[in-house]
Amino acid sequence: xKLLKKYKMFIIxxxxxxxVFIINKDIGIKSYKKAISSSKQMLIYLPPIFILIGLxxxxxxxxxxxxxxxxxxxxxxxxLSMLVGSCTAxxxxxxxxxxxxxxxxxxxxxxxxxxxxxxxxxxxxMIMFEIAALGFKFxxxxxxxxxxxxxxxxxxxxHFVPExxxxxxxxxxxxxx
Numbered sequence: 243x244k245l246l247k248k249y250k251m252f253i254i255x256x257x258x259x260x261x262v263f264i265i266n267k268d269i270g271i272k273s274y275k276k277a278i279s280s281s282k283q284m285l286i287y288l289p290p291i292f293i294l295i296g297l298x299x300x301x302x303x304x305x306x307x308x309x310x311x312x313x314x315x316x317x318x319x320x321x322l323s324m325l326v327g328s329c330t331a332x333x334x335x336x337x338x339x340x341x342x343x344x345x346x347x348x349x350x351x352x353x354x355x356x357x358x359x360x361x362x363x364x365x366x367x368m369i370m371f372e373i374a375a376l377g378f379k380f381x382x383x384x385x386x387x388x389x390x391x392x393x394x395x396x397x398x399x400x401h402f403v404p405e406x407x408x409x410x411x412x413x414x415x416x417x418x419x
Contacts, residue, residue, distance in 0.1 A: 287332040307347035323353040327360025345415040352400035359392035
């Protein structure tokens with residue numbers, strides 16, 4: 243029973259895929275192919291991410307992370323969150339294992355939100371592509387607007403999410419690790 247509960251969403255997804263296949267074979271086959279393609283993509287991106295976060299978890303002491311990106315880090319924490327988020331590669335779901343390690347290491351909640359925002363829309367690779375495809379002026383304008391938006395939205399969210407919920411999320415991460 244515990245196994246069924248643990249894999250509930252996977253089982254539900256398989257059942258839905260089977261129902262779609264029964265109703266419309268073409269859509270069912272396309273859905274199956276997309277699921278396989280997405281799984282292959284995850285298998286390409288996640289192992290290197292897990293290796294890197296494992297190294298960060300072991301090599302970087304919690305005190306260092308708290309000093310650099312914790313509650314009292316100020317502008318330094320914001321800058322480092324953006325720097326780490328912009329140097330990443332891969333889809334957004336790759337950010338969440340990193341976030342778990344950041345939470346475990348005591349990184350400030352708003353800095354975690356800034357990291358996620360930067361990962362999603364201000365990667366260096368993306369900026370380089372935009373410069374080549376759309377021009378320097380456009381890329382720089384979009385980047386500056388995104389950076390400002392990421393910081394403002396992250397600070398607003400961190401302000402309005404109850405501290406009890408934030409603490410609860412950090413506690414859950416501690417229990418999982």
